Amino acid sequence: MTDIRRIQDAEVAGKRVLVRVDFNVPMKDGAVTDDTRLKAALPTIEHLKQAGARTVLLAHFGRPKGQRVDEMSLEPVAQPLADLLGDPVDFVDDITGADALEAVSDMSDGDVLLIQNTRFEAGEEKNDPAFAEALAKLGDVYVNDAFSAAHRAHGSTEGVAKHLPAYAGLSMQREIDHLVQALEAPERPVVALVGGAKVSTKIELLENLVKKVDVLFVGGGMANTLLHAKGVNVGASLCEKDLADTARAILAAAETAGCQLILPNDALVATEFKPHPETRLTSVNDVAENEMILDCGPATITALAVAMDGAKTVIWNGPLGAFETPPFDTATVTAAKHVADLAREGEIVAVAGGGDTVAALNQAGVADDFTFISTAGGAFLEWMEGKALPGVEALR
Known part of the structure; x- marks a missing residue:
């Protein structure tokens, strides 16, 4: 068993849980054309909902390079995710500002909220400490469920983990455990x-x-x-x-x-x-x-x-x-x-x-x-x- 902290060991009831997911999905004309990555995040989201957490999803989409690019908004992802989950998924067109803070504060236990594309902020890819700290103010616990982005030291993949108790989500665990099984042990x-x-x-x-x-x-x-x-x-x-x-x-x-x-x-x-x-x-x-x-x-x-x-x-x-x-x-x-x-x-x-x-x-x-x-x-x-x-x- 890999020596990582796992979401099963986290106390999340009533807490705001920041979850880094990989929603960099194929899109055409503003519609998701392949929902494989959305499905991969479902086990962790459902685990948190059942545990009574307030789940705040963080993800990137494309390469906007710190600028707001309308075609790279994550808003079109919210409804397809809600359809898969069978429950509402709210979206806020903000990342660390007042709107995001208000949207998180309005959440109830079991709610799911998707934050806007983290790469709209220049501090994301630079792993700027101030950006990571601002992200951390949205949550009480951090969960990384995006192994595909784990090789990047970005604000939402590494920086925020310095400010909150950090755990691996179920998809991340599955990936790491299989790779350890294949190569390390x-x-x-x-x-x-x-x-x-x-x-x-x-x-x-x-x-x-x-x-x-x-x-x-x-x-x-x-x-x-x-x-x-x-x-x-x-x-x-x-x-x-x-x-x-x-x-x-x-x-x-x-x-x-x-x-x-x-x-x-x-x-x-x-x-x-x-x-x-x-x-x-x-x-x-x-x-x-x-x-x-x-x-x-x-x-x-x-x-x-x-x-x-x-x-x-x-x-x-x-x-x-x-x-x-x-x-x-x-x-x-x-x-x-x-x-x-x-x-x-x-x-x-x-x-x-x-x-x-x-x-x-x-x-x-x-x-x-x-x-x-x-x-x-x-x-x-x-x-x-x-x-x-x-x-x-x-x-x-």
Whole structure:
């Protein structure tokens, strides 16, 4: 169990509880088009309502950079949230001023109030102490339920926790507990799958994982950089040749740590990157100068399946090929279905995260079979990199 303070331990009856949620939801023409993040906040809000708290919701929307931008108002979120909750949700077009203070003072036990976009205040992203203190005057207790914003040291994610008793909400707890289960205290062996286009975006992730996991499979475009570093000619494939030394250092670190690092040994190649071009299946050692590696081949998928069959924990971040462009989704979809089968049968704990990863698993139709899928994006990646997240540290 992670050493954070949890909302279940807080005395909240009759108290004003500031809850940082993630309501940065997709909108079109002023209407919410995907309410996934609203639903994620419901367990904590319902817990507080039943406990007789006065729940004051804090959230950001978009990047207004400290200015009032009408299109980035949180007002359109209030009614969809109320519909999901089955109870009214009031909205105040203010953050720390007199209107917000009055709206909070008018609340009764069990009420829910949504405050205007915290990023309308310049002090939010600057984590200005005065802004954090002003926020704290709206509440008696602080709850952070937005893991996706926990990697930011902002006024509503970290600063306010210095002024009030601070606890993790139920969604935050679920995220942290699953990530700890996968990486900090996993059942071994642990297999990690890391894909994506570029090594440059995931250097710290790879450096951390080789010290944490038993088997690391690298796929996608980033595998080409590692293959190149080993002296393999990857033809016209996406490859960061200037990172060859970095790639060799990662390979050496894996060997030193006793981590088995698996790279593709066969590939689906093409001379054009478009849907359904003419393709060729070949060894990675036989790629022509005008060919691009765009997906892993069947021998690689089989080797990966064997590694996963011997695992107790699987962590996934990033697609294994150019999955958005058929037929280069084959490796990602096949591997995803294999992981899902193992997780559904209770053979492994399967945790995945990252925007492209979630899209790929949804495309494979297996997202519901994974033990846990994080939608936290940057916060998920920074946790996997071994970094301390300000919003989590404030709850310890």
